[in-house]
Amino acid sequence: MADEQQQTVTIDGTEYNVADLSDNAKAQVTNLRVTDAEIEKLKQQLAIFQTARTAYARALSEELPKKETH
Secondary structure (H helix, E strand, C coil), rough: CHHHHHHHEEEEEEEEHHHHHCCHHHHHHHHHHHHHHHHHHHHHHHHHHHHHHHHHHHHHHCCCCCCCCC
């Protein structure tokens, strides 16, 4: 890891120096970071899709025949 000496990670409220972790623990930290980044990307994509869906629903509503009111 780049500049591992100064990197820390907080797990369950306890801060750890990454350089002091086992190789397996370092790998799991990396896995968590990658997973967290992917989750954030998916959240952004979901927001985009929800916005698009709203726009499509509005466009459809405008295209539907209007009900006559008496």
